[in-house]
Amino acid sequence: MGSEIRRSMPVLPISIVMQLTDLTARQIRYYEEHNLIQPHRTEGNRRMFSLNDIDVLLEIKEMLERGTNMAGIKKVFERKKQLASEQQEISDRDLRRIMREEMRQARNMQKTSIRQGNFSRFNQ
Amino acid sequence: MGSEIRRSMPVLPISIVMQLTDLTARQIRYYEEHNLIQPHRTEGNRRMFSLNDIDVLLEIKEMLERGTNMAGIKKVFERKKQLASEQQEISDRDLRRIMREEMRQARNMQKTSIRQGNFSRFNQ
DNA sequence: AATCCATGTGAGGTTTCCTTACATGGTCGT
DNA sequence: ACGACCATGTAAGGAAACCTCACATGGATT
Numbered sequence: 001m002g003s004e005i006r007r008s009m010p011v012l013p014i015s016i017v018m019q020l021t022d023l024t025a026r027q028i029r030y031y032e033e034h035n036l037i038q039p040h041r042t043e044g045n046r047r048m049f050s051l052n053d054i055d056v057l058l059e060i061k062e063m064l065e066r067g068t069n070m071a072g073i074k075k076v077f078e079r080k081k082q083l084a085s086e087q088q089e090i091s092d093r094d095l096r097r098i099m100r101e102e103m104r105q106a107r108n109m110q111k112t113s114i115r116q117g118n119f120s121r122f123n124q
Numbered sequence: 125m126g127s128e129i130r131r132s133m134p135v136l137p138i139s140i141v142m143q144l145t146d147l148t149a150r151q152i153r154y155y156e157e158h159n160l161i162q163p164h165r166t167e168g169n170r171r172m173f174s175l176n177d178i179d180v181l182l183e184i185k186e187m188l189e190r191g192t193n194m195a196g197i198k199k200v201f202e203r204k205k206q207l208a209s210e211q212q213e214i215s216d217r218d219l220r221r222i223m224r225e226e227m228r229q230a231r232n233m234q235k236t237s238i239r240q241g242n243f244s245r246f247n248q
Numbered sequence: 249a250a251t252c253c254a255t256g257t258g259a260g261g262t263t264t265c266c267t268t269a270c271a272t273g274g275t276c277g278t
Numbered sequence: 279a280c281g282a283c284c285a286t287g288t289a290a291g292g293a294a295a296c297c298t299c300a301c302a303t304g305g306a307t308t
Contacts, residue, residue, distance in 0.1 A: 014296070026256065044296090138265070151285080188285085194284075252306085259299090260299095266291100270289090273286090274286105
C-alpha cells in the first residue's frame, strides 16, 4: 500500500541514521560501498536514507555482531532479493490473471446490457 | 502507543520538510517564529522536524490558502492545545481511578490469601 | 610474519543551514 | 489614494554537516 511508499521515501540524513542504528558514518558508507544499501542522493550529493534502509542496516549490524562477515551478509541479501523478485513475479502473474478475469466479466456485462436494453449512456 | 513516539521523533531536515509540504524555508521559519511549531535543534543548531510537525505545517498551509491569517491560525491551534490538555486531564483522572481500583482489589486479594492460607511466597 | 577485513581518523573541499536585515507586493482602514 | 501591516522573498556572511580520498590500526586467518 501507501505505507510501502512512505517506508521507501529517502528523508533521513546520515546523522539521524547514525543515531537510529548506532552505527558510525564510516560503517554506513562502507556497507553502501558493498551495495547492501543504495541511499538516494540530493542534488548536492548528500545521502538520504529511507526507513527501509534503516531496517537493512539494523539487520547488517545484527549479523556482524553474530560473527557473520561481509561476504556472508551479501549472500543472505542476494538470496532475499531473489526470493522477493520471485514473489513479485508471482504477484504479476496473479495481477494479470485478475485483470483478464475482470475484463471477461466486463465484456459479459456489456453483452448483457445490450441484450437487456439501451444502456449506452453509461459507456461514456 | 509507540507510533506516537515515532511520529514525534525529530528526524527530518528542513530541506525534506520543504519537499513534503511544498513550503519555503522562509515560511517554515516564520511559522516557528510564531510558535506554531517547535522543531528540535541539533547540537549544531540545525532544525529537525517530526512527522507531527509536517501535519501541523500542512494544516497551516491549508488555512492560509483558505484566507485565514496568522492571528486566526494561532487561535485555532491554541484552542486545539487546550482541548488536548483537557482530554489529557481526563485521562489522568481515569488513570488514577483505575489505579485506585486495582490497588483496592490487590488489598482484597491479599486479605483473602491470608485467610485462605500461606501464599507469602508470591509476595516477591 | 604477512595478509586481509572492518573500522578509525584526518585533511581539504562543498553543500546545507543558520541568523540578520532589508525589500516587496497585497490588503486594509482612514 | 496613502500609509501601515502582513506574509514572504532575497542576499550576505558564517558555521555545521557532509562528501571523497587516503592512510592507519587492531584482530583474525593463513
